[in-house]
Amino acid sequence: MHFSEESRISAHHNYLVNGRMTQGFVLGEPDSGDRFFFLADVVLPAESTPRISARLYGPEGNLLCEVQWNRLGRNPGRCTYRSLEGGFRILDEAGSVVLEVMTEKFPRGYLSGISGRLFDEEGRLRLEPLGDNSRIPGEPPRFLTRPYGGF
Amino acid sequence: MGEQPGRVWVFGDYRNYFQNRVTLQLIGKAKELAQEIGTGVTVLVVGERVRQYAMEYVAHGADAVMVAEHPDLSEYRVETYTALVAEWVETYGPEILLAGATAFGRSFFPRLAKRLRTGLSADCVDLHIDPETKLLVQTTPAWGGELLAEVITPHHRPQMATVHPGVFEERPHDPEATGGIFYPEVKIRKEERIRVLRRRTRRSRKIRLEEAEVVVVGGRGLGSKAQFEMLEELAELLDGEVGATRPAIRAGWTEEERLLGQTGKSVRPKTLISVGTSGALQYTAGILGAGTIIAINRDPHAPIFKISDLGVVGDAKSVLPILLEELRKRL
16 A cells, blocks of 8 residues: 555645645646646635636647636637636637636635646647546646745 | 655544534644654545545644545445554554544444554543653543543554543644645445445434533432423523533433533533532543533532532532522523
């Protein structure tokens, strides 16, 4: 028997990914400038919403859009942002869900589930749906122990 | 594999308010114990959707949580839980393993101790680390509650104990706290002899003894159900709850849920009024956390006076009506 995974969780807010809780994680390189990344940043107790930033590509490796702290940024793929009760959804030009982030409120804390199909600039699958959260194929994400901050 | 979980373990019993509270109280005590032996506190969180509890335990001081989520763990089942936790214990070797003396804890922990071939002190009223041996000293009522025994487990591990709700204080909720999370492999054995066919919840009036700021307790010395009913009025006037000793329960003057002491509940009210109770250890073990204890008993040598802050030597039948009359005038 072994510990299949370990990270740190927060008493206030966590993300659910790979069926596990974590206070924050990052995929790819947020500082690279033009490559895929997905950042679920640590949420501080004063805030009640997740902090999602990302550079998202389509299955052909075409840049779809950028997300900066839950808002659409650069958007060459003409994606649509849809606000939902408890979260948000990003759709591609054809109306298919690229990314969905939904936050469950507990009496004294929050848990954000992330789902979607995310690809990098080479068209490799980096995140896919798994129940109420998502699975990260291949290399596990880097778990965060403090806010990632600017990039 | 990186960091290991701390070696003082607490079983997370979260199924209702009081079970959850006793876990939080145990985490508070476990932090002190862990510090004494240079380790951390790990809380075991077992069930189907237990994520919020894992967060809650971290907020109350757990250094780490060990989580097992599986649909087959949705019900408390002693056989399944024993097999699962025994395997974790055998693999990771905690020094200390604690649980609340709740209905489930009292059923689960003896089986787990047997499986692990170690000792278990049930219904402890205190825990501390011996400064020289670093062993866990488990204080528990013994010989029918006539004395308090200090039990140690020098040769077997883990050192296991169950503790009444209300004995220890919980640490405040800290939203800035963080803790490690571990997901050991979950192996579910299917050879269970118990099958849950359906669940039925018994409805009852809510008795909040553990939360009450004022508790009025009646014992054998009250002499009758009519006298005991005066306590109910007294508690109502003081916005409190009524507790009872075993003889009062046996006499049928009130319900079992109001039992205080070794085999009942432990309370920590600001004020506790003990009427017609001798002060036997099996009862007083459940009220040691009370702020001010006021005792009414006609026997001036009754042991209850040794732990009370204010004593009234008199027959409850005479004292209670006067007390009630005075309170009715003032409130």
